[in-house]
Amino acid sequence: GAVVSQHPSRVICKSGTSVKIECRSLDFQATTMFWYRQFPKQSLMLMATSNEGSKATYEQGVEKDKFLINHASLTLSTLTVTSAHPEDSSFYICSATQHGGRGKETQYFGPGTRLLVL
Amino acid sequence: QKEVEQNSGPLSVPEGAIASLNCTYSDRGSQSFFWYRQYSGKSPELIMFIYSNGDKEDGRFTAQLNKASQYVSLLIRDSQPSDSATYLCAVDPSGGANNLFFGTGTRLTVIP
Numbered sequence: 676g677a678v679v680s681q682h683p684s685r686v687i688c689k690s691g692t693s694v695k696i697e698c699r700s701l702d703f704q705a706t707t708m709f710w711y712r713q714f715p716k717q718s719l720m721l722m723a724t725s726n727e728g729s730k731a732t733y734e735q736g737v738e739k740d741k742f743l744i745n746h747a748s749l750t751l752s753t754l755t756v757t758s759a760h761p762e763d764s765s766f767y768i769c770s771a772t773q774h775g776g777r778g779k780e781t782q783y784f785g786p787g788t789r790l791l792v793l
Numbered sequence: 794q795k796e797v798e799q800n801s802g803p804l805s806v807p808e809g810a811i812a813s814l815n816c817t818y819s820d821r822g823s824q825s826f827f828w829y830r831q832y833s834g835k836s837p838e839l840i841m842f843i844y845s846n847g848d849k850e851d852g853r854f855t856a857q858l859n860k861a862s863q864y865v866s867l868l869i870r871d872s873q874p875s876d877s878a879t880y881l882c883a884v885d886p887s888g889g890a891n892n893l894f895f896g897t898g899t900r901l902t903v904i905p
Contacts, residue, residue: 718881780890782883784829
Protein backbone atom coordinates (compact mmCIF):
# COMPACT_ATOMS: atom_id res chain seq x y z
CA GLY A 676 0.00 0.00 0.00
CA ALA A 677 0.85 3.72 0.04
CA VAL A 678 2.12 3.97 -3.50
CA VAL A 679 2.64 7.39 -5.07
CA SER A 680 3.34 7.70 -8.77
CA GLN A 681 4.61 10.58 -10.85
CA HIS A 682 4.49 11.23 -14.55
CA PRO A 683 6.61 11.87 -16.48
CA SER A 684 9.74 10.49 -14.89
CA ARG A 685 11.96 12.60 -17.08
CA VAL A 686 11.33 15.58 -19.31
CA ILE A 687 13.52 17.74 -21.50
CA CYS A 688 12.07 20.96 -22.80
CA LYS A 689 13.07 24.20 -24.42
CA SER A 690 13.38 27.39 -22.44
CA GLY A 691 10.09 29.26 -22.32
CA THR A 692 7.81 26.25 -22.53
CA SER A 693 5.55 24.96 -19.78
CA VAL A 694 5.81 21.54 -18.25
CA LYS A 695 3.11 19.69 -16.30
CA ILE A 696 3.98 16.99 -13.77
CA GLU A 697 1.32 14.69 -12.36
CA CYS A 698 1.36 13.10 -8.94
CA ARG A 699 -1.07 10.35 -8.03
CA SER A 700 -1.74 8.35 -4.91
CA LEU A 701 -2.56 4.92 -6.30
CA ASP A 702 -4.06 3.04 -3.40
CA PHE A 703 -5.12 5.66 -0.90
CA GLN A 704 -6.76 9.03 -0.76
CA ALA A 705 -4.41 11.89 -0.07
CA THR A 706 -5.98 14.98 1.42
CA THR A 707 -2.60 16.64 1.42
CA MET A 708 0.15 16.41 -1.15
CA PHE A 709 3.53 18.09 -1.18
CA TRP A 710 5.88 19.24 -3.88
CA TYR A 711 9.62 19.27 -3.29
CA ARG A 712 12.58 20.24 -5.39
CA GLN A 713 16.04 18.80 -5.02
CA PHE A 714 19.18 20.11 -6.64
CA PRO A 715 22.24 17.86 -6.98
CA LYS A 716 23.88 16.94 -3.70
CA GLN A 717 21.36 18.96 -1.73
CA SER A 718 18.50 17.95 0.50
CA LEU A 719 14.82 18.24 -0.27
CA MET A 720 13.35 21.70 -0.43
CA LEU A 721 9.64 21.99 0.15
CA MET A 722 8.02 24.14 -2.51
CA ALA A 723 4.35 23.96 -1.60
CA THR A 724 1.68 22.08 0.27
CA SER A 725 -1.39 21.16 -1.69
CA ASN A 726 -4.78 20.43 -0.18
CA GLU A 727 -7.58 18.92 -2.20
CA GLY A 728 -10.08 21.51 -3.31
CA SER A 729 -8.20 24.54 -2.04
CA LYS A 730 -5.30 26.74 -3.04
CA ALA A 731 -1.82 25.51 -2.43
CA THR A 732 0.35 27.02 0.27
CA TYR A 733 3.72 28.05 -1.09
CA GLU A 734 6.95 28.27 0.83
CA GLN A 735 8.78 31.55 1.06
CA GLY A 736 10.68 32.33 -2.11
CA VAL A 737 8.64 30.02 -4.36
CA GLU A 738 6.75 31.92 -7.05
CA LYS A 739 3.15 30.76 -7.11
CA ASP A 740 2.59 32.19 -10.58
CA LYS A 741 5.50 30.23 -11.95
CA PHE A 742 4.79 26.95 -10.20
CA LEU A 743 1.08 26.32 -10.60
CA ILE A 744 -0.37 23.60 -8.41
CA ASN A 745 -3.77 22.02 -8.84
CA HIS A 746 -5.09 19.42 -6.42
CA ALA A 747 -8.37 18.57 -8.11
CA SER A 748 -9.07 15.24 -6.46
CA LEU A 749 -8.02 13.15 -3.49
CA THR A 750 -5.66 11.15 -5.69
CA LEU A 751 -4.22 13.69 -8.10
CA SER A 752 -2.11 16.82 -7.81
CA THR A 753 -0.37 18.54 -10.70
CA LEU A 754 2.57 20.92 -10.80
CA THR A 755 2.99 23.09 -13.86
CA VAL A 756 6.28 24.87 -14.34
CA THR A 757 5.37 27.82 -16.50
CA SER A 758 7.85 29.45 -18.87
CA ALA A 759 10.59 27.14 -17.71
CA HIS A 760 14.19 28.36 -17.74
CA PRO A 761 17.46 26.45 -17.37
CA GLU A 762 17.65 27.39 -13.68
CA ASP A 763 14.40 25.44 -13.15
CA SER A 764 16.20 22.24 -14.09
CA SER A 765 15.95 20.04 -11.05
CA PHE A 766 14.50 16.88 -9.55
CA TYR A 767 10.87 17.46 -8.62
CA ILE A 768 9.37 15.06 -6.12
CA CYS A 769 5.83 14.88 -4.84
CA SER A 770 4.64 13.17 -1.71
CA ALA A 771 1.39 12.41 0.02
CA THR A 772 0.42 11.63 3.56
CA GLN A 773 -1.51 8.56 4.49
CA HIS A 774 -3.29 8.29 7.79
CA GLY A 775 -2.18 5.40 9.91
CA GLY A 776 -3.59 4.04 13.10
CA ARG A 777 -4.33 6.26 16.10
CA GLY A 778 -4.27 9.40 13.97
CA LYS A 779 -0.69 8.95 12.91
CA GLU A 780 0.37 9.92 9.44
CA THR A 781 3.25 8.99 7.21
CA GLN A 782 4.51 10.85 4.18
CA TYR A 783 5.26 8.75 1.11
CA PHE A 784 7.21 9.98 -1.88
CA GLY A 785 6.70 9.54 -5.58
CA PRO A 786 9.61 8.43 -7.76
CA GLY A 787 10.38 11.97 -8.87
CA THR A 788 10.52 13.82 -12.18
CA ARG A 789 13.81 14.98 -13.55
CA LEU A 790 13.38 18.22 -15.49
CA LEU A 791 16.01 19.52 -17.86
CA VAL A 792 15.38 22.87 -19.49
CA LEU A 793 17.61 23.63 -22.46
CA GLN B 794 13.50 28.11 13.25
CA LYS B 795 13.15 24.40 13.35
CA GLU B 796 16.41 22.65 12.61
CA VAL B 797 17.28 19.08 11.96
CA GLU B 798 20.95 18.31 11.84
CA GLN B 799 22.83 15.32 10.54
CA ASN B 800 26.47 14.61 9.94
CA SER B 801 26.80 14.74 6.16
CA GLY B 802 29.40 12.00 6.13
CA PRO B 803 30.39 10.13 4.20
CA LEU B 804 30.18 7.34 6.72
CA SER B 805 31.97 4.20 5.63
CA VAL B 806 31.50 0.83 7.28
CA PRO B 807 32.62 -2.65 6.23
CA GLU B 808 30.05 -5.17 5.10
CA GLY B 809 28.48 -6.95 8.06
CA ALA B 810 29.18 -4.16 10.52
CA ILE B 811 26.69 -1.95 12.32
CA ALA B 812 26.12 1.47 10.79
CA SER B 813 25.01 4.17 13.21
CA LEU B 814 23.36 7.30 11.86
CA ASN B 815 22.53 10.20 14.15
CA CYS B 816 20.17 13.14 13.98
CA THR B 817 19.48 15.99 16.38
CA TYR B 818 16.58 18.39 16.30
CA SER B 819 15.98 21.77 17.85
CA ASP B 820 12.24 21.79 18.55
CA ARG B 821 11.85 20.09 21.90
CA GLY B 822 8.13 19.61 21.32
CA SER B 823 8.59 17.49 18.20
CA GLN B 824 6.41 14.42 18.12
CA SER B 825 7.05 12.43 14.94
CA PHE B 826 10.35 11.21 13.58
CA PHE B 827 11.11 9.53 10.29
CA TRP B 828 14.06 7.95 8.56
CA TYR B 829 14.16 7.89 4.77
CA ARG B 830 16.69 6.27 2.48
CA GLN B 831 17.55 7.91 -0.82
CA TYR B 832 19.60 6.20 -3.48
CA SER B 833 21.44 8.40 -5.91
CA GLY B 834 19.05 9.75 -8.52
CA LYS B 835 16.00 8.34 -6.78
CA SER B 836 13.36 9.76 -4.46
CA PRO B 837 13.30 9.12 -0.70
CA GLU B 838 11.93 5.83 0.53
CA LEU B 839 10.49 5.51 4.02
CA ILE B 840 12.42 3.14 6.25
CA MET B 841 10.95 3.73 9.67
CA PHE B 842 9.00 6.10 11.81
CA ILE B 843 9.06 6.44 15.58
CA TYR B 844 6.95 8.43 18.00
CA SER B 845 7.86 7.17 21.46
CA ASN B 846 11.07 7.22 23.43
CA GLY B 847 13.10 4.08 23.20
CA ASP B 848 13.91 1.63 20.46
CA LYS B 849 11.86 0.43 17.55
CA GLU B 850 13.12 -2.50 15.54
CA ASP B 851 12.22 -3.58 12.02
CA GLY B 852 14.39 -6.29 10.54
CA ARG B 853 17.97 -5.06 10.38
CA PHE B 854 16.93 -1.51 11.24
CA THR B 855 16.51 -0.04 14.71
CA ALA B 856 15.38 3.50 15.35
CA GLN B 857 16.23 5.01 18.71
CA LEU B 858 14.53 8.10 20.08
CA ASN B 859 15.57 10.16 23.07
CA LYS B 860 13.32 13.18 23.40
CA ALA B 861 15.09 14.50 26.49
CA SER B 862 18.36 14.72 24.56
CA GLN B 863 16.59 15.62 21.31
CA TYR B 864 18.18 13.03 19.15
CA VAL B 865 17.02 10.17 17.01
CA SER B 866 19.30 7.57 15.55
CA LEU B 867 19.14 4.74 13.06
CA LEU B 868 21.15 1.57 13.45
CA ILE B 869 21.64 -0.77 10.54
CA ARG B 870 22.84 -4.21 11.55
CA ASP B 871 24.70 -6.54 9.21
CA SER B 872 25.24 -3.72 6.75
CA GLN B 873 25.12 -4.67 3.10
CA PRO B 874 26.54 -2.88 0.05
CA SER B 875 22.93 -2.33 -1.01
CA ASP B 876 22.48 -0.16 2.08
CA SER B 877 24.84 2.40 0.55
CA ALA B 878 22.68 5.50 0.16
CA THR B 879 21.91 8.85 1.73
CA TYR B 880 19.79 8.62 4.86
CA LEU B 881 17.48 11.50 5.60
CA CYS B 882 16.14 12.26 9.04
CA ALA B 883 12.80 14.08 9.15
CA VAL B 884 10.97 15.58 12.11
CA ASP B 885 7.42 16.83 12.40
CA PRO B 886 6.88 19.14 15.40
CA SER B 887 3.12 18.80 15.12
CA GLY B 888 3.03 15.05 15.53
CA GLY B 889 1.77 14.10 12.13
CA ALA B 890 3.62 14.04 8.83
CA ASN B 891 2.27 17.17 7.17
CA ASN B 892 5.01 19.45 8.38
CA LEU B 893 8.27 17.59 7.90
CA PHE B 894 11.62 19.23 8.43
CA PHE B 895 14.43 17.33 6.75
CA GLY B 896 18.06 17.09 7.64
CA THR B 897 20.63 17.34 4.89
CA GLY B 898 21.23 13.61 5.02
CA THR B 899 24.14 11.33 5.83
CA ARG B 900 25.79 9.47 3.02
CA LEU B 901 26.55 5.87 3.96
CA THR B 902 28.95 3.66 2.06
CA VAL B 903 29.13 -0.03 2.92
CA ILE B 904 32.41 -1.48 1.75
CA PRO B 905 32.30 -5.10 0.49
